[in-house]
Amino acid sequence: MIRDDIYEYSLDAHHDEEAGKKIRxxxxxxxxxxxxxxxxxxxxxxxxxxxxxxxxxxxxxFIIMTLLKAxxxxxxxxxxxxxxxxxxYVILVPYILFIIYLMFICLWEGGAVGEAWPATYAK
Amino acid sequence: xxxxxxxxxxxxxxxxxxxxxxxxxxxxLMMWFFLVSDALTFGGLLVAYGFTRHATDQAWPxxxxxxxSLPFLGHGYPLIYVALMTFILIVSxxxxxxxxxxxxRMDRRGVTKWMIATIIxxxxxxxxxAWEWYHFIHxxxxxxxxxxxxxxxxxxxxxxxxxxxxxxxxxxHHKKDDVIKAGSHGMTQADLMHEYxxxxxxxxxxxxxETGKSTITLHxxxxxxxxxxxxxxxxxxxxxxxxxxxxxxxxxxxxxEKMYEQVIGSGEKNRVIYGANLQQNEYGPQQxxxxxxxxxxFHGFHVFSGVIINIxxxxxxxxxxxxxxxxxxxxxxxxxxxxxVDLVWVFVFTFFYLI
Numbered sequence: 001m002i003r004d005d006i007y008e009y010s011l012d013a014h015h016d017e018e019a020g021k022k023i024r025x026x027x028x029x030x031x032x033x034x035x036x037x038x039x040x041x042x043x044x045x046x047x048x049x050x051x052x053x054x055x056x057x058x059x060x061x062f063i064i065m066t067l068l069k070a071x072x073x074x075x076x077x078x079x080x081x082x083x084x085x086x087x088x089y090v091i092l093v094p095y096i097l098f099i100i101y102l103m104f105i106c107l108w109e110g111g112a113v114g115e116a117w118p119a120t121y122a123k
Numbered sequence: 124x125x126x127x128x129x130x131x132x133x134x135x136x137x138x139x140x141x142x143x144x145x146x147x148x149x150x151x152l153m154m155w156f157f158l159v160s161d162a163l164t165f166g167g168l169l170v171a172y173g174f175t176r177h178a179t180d181q182a183w184p185x186x187x188x189x190x191x192s193l194p195f196l197g198h199g200y201p202l203i204y205v206a207l208m209t210f211i212l213i214v215s216x217x218x219x220x221x222x223x224x225x226x227x228r229m230d231r232r233g234v235t236k237w238m239i240a241t242i243i244x245x246x247x248x249x250x251x252x253a254w255e256w257y258h259f260i261h262x263x264x265x266x267x268x269x270x271x272x273x274x275x276x277x278x279x280x281x282x283x284x285x286x287x288x289x290x291x292x293x294x295x296h297h298k299k300d301d302v303i304k305a306g307s308h309g310m311t312q313a314d315l316m317h318e319y320x321x322x323x324x325x326x327x328x329x330x331x332x333e334t335g336k337s338t339i340t341l342h343x344x345x346x347x348x349x350x351x352x353x354x355x356x357x358x359x360x361x362x363x364x365x366x367x368x369x370x371x372x373x374x375x376x377x378x379x380e381k382m383y384e385q386v387i388g389s390g391e392k393n394r395v396i397y398g399a400n401l402q403q404n405e406y407g408p409q410q411x412x413x414x415x416x417x418x419x420x421f422h423g424f425h426v427f428s429g430v431i432i433n434i435x436x437x438x439x440x441x442x443x444x445x446x447x448x449x450x451x452x453x454x455x456x457x458x459x460x461x462x463x464v465d466l467v468w469v470f471v472f473t474f475f476y477l478i
Contacts, residue, residue, distance in 0.1 A: 014227055014228070020224055024221070027217060027220055038206060038209050045476070062478055066472075066473040070469055070470070076220075077458075077465075078458075078459055078466075079223075083145065084146055084147075087144075091155055094159075098163070099163075099170075102166065102167070103170055103173065106174045107170075107174065110173065110177030111177045118180045
């Protein structure tokens with residue numbers, strides 16, 4: 001069992017040159033990945049028109065790619081992946097639960113409001 | 124806040140109690156809590172944007188039609204500029220994480236080098252955003268027009284240069300037969316354009332079917348005949364109402380040029396809208412520009428304050444203050460904030476520009 005108390009002040013407060021090399025390698029990998037994802041996103045956005053047959057798939061792939069990018073930024077760049085499990089969950093779980101709820105309730109409500117007052121809202 | 128990877132920890136490190144929650148320092152944990160609350164703010168803003176988009180029955184703007192300009196190169200480069208901005212921010216995030224890594228090796232020179240690179244990247248991003256805002260507010264040469272059947276259309280193509288205004292009826296300022304052109308009467312080409320767009324929006328341009336020429340009422344009340352090269356290769360992108368996508372149809376060639384001419388020369392107010400402000404914009408519903416200003420503005424404010432914080436930490440690194448503490452945790456904490464700014468942009472980019 002991992003104890004969350006007393007042991008060490010910060011898990012990766014210091015490392016030597018060898019460990020640094022490994023970390024830098026990972027950083028380069030993530031950089032390339034983020035760049036490639038962005039290029040793919042822009043290419044899709046520029047060439048596939050909204051309303052075309054492929055658009056719904058493209059739209060969802062945008063969202064998936066965004067979440068992938070966000071995951072790499074949070075877990076690697078912000079080192080949340082290297083923190084204790086407890087901290088990881090304290091940060092991520094409440095936020096994700098709440099934001100999913102908020103999206104569900106607001107987007108649903110938005111559609112309803114649009115149908116109830118089509119000519120008066122968001123002209 | 125002394126102490127780092129040691130087994131024996133003094134009471135101060137343990138937050139004055141017996142525990143150090145999650146084995147992190149107080150400062151780092153509080154930075155995380157702040158970031159969660161800030162993420163809720165941005166999440167709320169983007170969800171509000173989504174709410175509006177779901178509620179409207181108007182055509183919502185399409186990213187690659189709205190943002191297709193590059194500095195010095197003009198139009199026709201969909202999303203390239205904003206992709207460049209995204210890339211700049213990602214790179215500055217990478218240099219930040221390299222600074223943190225150097226800090227873990229107690230490499231003061233490395234930290235300095237990468238912090239400077241991060242700050243430069245941040246300034247580049249803020250500058251890019253300023254350009255983007257300027258362009259968004261300024262709008263296109265053509266604006267958005269309301270066609271005869273009441274549908275809205277955005278216009279792409281080559282704008283025929285304005286040559287001069289020849290005064291045919293004197294006003295407060297200009298006399299009859301004055302020829303107002305770039306270089307005379309203290310006017311530049313941009314001033315002519317401004318005068319032309321203002322008059323078009325106010326319905327002060329009248330197209331005469333018989334002569335094929337348009338007359339304009341200038342600021343001082345004088346009337347003048349417009350001499351202008353014809354617009355070429357026009358494309359009217361007609362927006363149809365629709366909740367799901369900005370569905371559109373296109374009108375090209377001579378028909379488009381004639382329709383555009385008629386709208387501009389209709390003499391009716393508000394048939395054409397140029398650029399964007401908080402009341403109206405040429406891209407789509409009013410709320411679109413409001414959300415654009417608020418969300419990208421709030422994000423830009425975060426980037427700007429991030430740059431300032433980075434500069435302060437860099438000064439501390441240069442003075443050796445942080446090195447003497449025995450650990451570079453301050454760099455790590457500002458790094459967290461800086462990565463968060465990048466993280467927010469990833470979402471703004473997707474929901475504002477792509478979808």
